Amino acid sequence: MTFKQMNISEPVCRALLEKNYSTPTLIQEQAIPEALTGRDLLGLAQTGTGKTAAFAIPIIEQLLADPTSQQKGAPRKIRALILTPTRELAIQIDESLADYTRYTTLRHTVIFGGVKQKSQTDELRAGTDILTATPGRLLDLMSQGFIRLDHVRHFVLDEADRMLDMGFIHDVKRLLPKLPPKKQTLFFSATMPDSIDRLAKSLLRNPARVEVTPASSVVEIISQSVYRVEKPQKKELLAQLLLGEAGHQVLVFSRTKHGADNIARYLSRRGITCESIHGDKSQNSRQRALSNFKEGRSNVIIATDIAARGIDIKGLDLVLNYDLPDVPETYVHRIGRTGRAGCEGRAIAFCSGEEVPMLREIEKLTGIKLEQRKHDLPSLEETKTAPVVNVARKVQAKAPADKQQGKQNNKRREGRKPAEPLKNTQQATVVAEKPKRHNRPAKPILARESQQKQSADKTEQASSRSAKLRSRYENYE
Numbered sequence: 149m150t151f152k153q154m155n156i157s158e159p160v161c162r163a164l165l166e167k168n169y170s171t172p173t174l175i176q177e178q179a180i181p182e183a184l185t186g187r188d189l190l191g192l193a194q195t196g197t198g199k200t201a202a203f204a205i206p207i208i209e210q211l212l213a214d215p216t217s218q219q220k221g222a223p224r225k226i227r228a229l230i231l232t233p234t235r236e237l238a239i240q241i242d243e244s245l246a247d248y249t250r251y252t253t254l255r256h257t258v259i260f261g262g263v264k265q266k267s268q269t270d271e272l273r274a275g276t277d278i279l280t281a282t283p284g285r286l287l288d289l290m291s292q293g294f295i296r297l298d299h300v301r302h303f304v305l306d307e308a309d310r311m312l313d314m315g316f317i318h319d320v321k322r323l324l325p326k327l328p329p330k331k332q333t334l335f336f337s338a339t340m341p342d343s344i345d346r347l348a349k350s351l352l353r354n355p356a357r358v359e360v361t362p363a364s365s366v367v368e369i370i371s372q373s374v375y376r377v378e379k380p381q382k383k384e385l386l387a388q389l390l391l392g393e394a395g396h397q398v399l400v401f402s403r404t405k406h407g408a409d410n411i412a413r414y415l416s417r418r419g420i421t422c423e424s425i426h427g428d429k430s431q432n433s434r435q436r437a438l439s440n441f442k443e444g445r446s447n448v449i450i451a452t453d454i455a456a457r458g459i460d461i462k463g464l465d466l467v468l469n470y471d472l473p474d475v476p477e478t479y480v481h482r483i484g485r486t487g488r489a490g491c492e493g494r495a496i497a498f499c500s501g502e503e504v505p506m507l508r509e510i511e512k513l514t515g516i517k518l519e520q521r522k523h524d525l526p527s528l529e530e531t532k533t534a535p536v537v538n539v540a541r542k543v544q545a546k547a548p549a550d551k552q553q554g555k556q557n558n559k560r561r562e563g564r565k566p567a568e569p570l571k572n573t574q575q576a577t578v579v580a581e582k583p584k585r586h587n588r589p590a591k592p593i594l595a596r597e598s599q600q601k602q603s604a605d606k607t608e609q610a611s612s613r614s615a616k617l618r619s620r621y622e623n624y625e
């Protein structure tokens with residue numbers, strides 16, 4: 149089957165050929181003919197399957213066939229709306245639309261939050277046929293009167309499950325009544341939890357259902373392995389692995405924004421060119437980091453889940469899960485960034501003792517037991533025990549009154565094997581600094597306990613406050 153055989157018009161076929169889309173992907177083969185009839189569609193597919201073209205091509209074709217698009221000089225009205233959860237996805241979809249509509253007169257615009265609205269509202273004023281938007285900015289510009297949706301005939305809800313994860317579902321529900329009732333709805337989601345199923349049922353009328361690569365099967369073409377490594381050693385192991393991956397494109401996932409920056413700083417100190425992307429970075433710096441990465445000026449990018457969602461980087465060699473995600477489906481989304489469009493890919497995970505239950509969940513979901521790899525870093529036990537000797541030496545050097553005792557200790561030590569030299573000097577230094585704390589006068593137990601409780605309460609309050617802020621911020625990326 150070719151795009152031509154699907155009755156796709158010549159200008160679109162030409163644009164697709166220029167992008168080297170010689171044959172449709174599985175989701176496109178199933179979705180395009182159904183959507184071309186104007187039917188609603190329920191697509192179970194994730195990024196990487198070619199789903200953008202699966203919804204974009206039938207929309208473009210229908211808009212081209214609509215006589216209003218032929219009228220020269222007629223003001224452009226938004227006739228297709230694509231709603232997607234993140235800025236990166238929105239930009240990527242709009243870039244694909246630019247490619248697919250290259251030889252047509254259709255106009256497309258993208259709007260998303262986190263940047264000034266002026267250039268977006270200027271474009272909207274000039275008129276557009278296809279609008280790609282994130283929910284927050286869309287509602288915002290609608291409330292300011294820049295956008296009307298009464299002419300929308302095609303509506304795409306992209307990554308519906310992510311919308312739910314990111315707390316956008318209420319925004320989506322607020323938007324739905326603003327759309328005309330008579331329209332084609334194309335609903336895409338990688339997974340179908342109950343709430344998404346209910347939303348799909350409420351939105352779609354007699355939809356065609358197309359399904360490719362349920363979340364767990366994309367993993368079969370990706371070679372996956374795991375290192376059991378404790379948290380304090382992860383950075384060192386990462387640096388070692390990356391130094392061995394020189395020239396390859398590696399996407400590293402960190403669970404937190406702070407973690408991403410931390411890793412990036414460490415790797416830079418180790419001479420590895422890398423950048424981090426997350427919700428605290430400006431849109432410009434995220435775009436710059438992405439294009440540096442895409443164009444090969446940097447080989448390593450460290451991202452949080454939300455910033456990385458939907459990133460489409462050709463020839464991404466390796467996905468490295470520095471932290472395991474809490475939700476096993478997220479693991480599948482993460483590693484789906486490699487091994488795209490049928491190419492083989494690699495995924496490596498780091499798993500600390502406390503992450504083992506997450507690893508089990510991932511293995512349960514994917515049905516694949518990750519290959520266990522061994523590293524040659526010293527075990528934590530080794531790094532913990534060796535510095536004790538240093539501590540003892542330090543205390544002895546500082547306390548002349550204990551000289552005699554120290555001598556006896558030394559005599560006892562002489563009979564022992566010398567301590568193994570530390571392979572990881574950083575950890576040695578950290579542990580050896582600790583005794584300073586013991587020099588402080590001991591506090592009475594009761595006071596200390598209540599102080600500990602107070603400080604634990606404060607930390608908990610602060611961390612729950614910052615977690616709330618964090619989740620609010622991330623939601624509104």
Ligand code: AMP
Pocket residue numbers: 168169170171172173176194195196197198199200201460488489
């Ligand atoms: P998507 O799932 O839409 O993000 O697409 C994933 C990747 O596959 C993108 O790089 C697309 O450009 C590419 N792609 C989509 N459809 C095709 C096709 N028919 N042939 C080759 N590559 C494609």
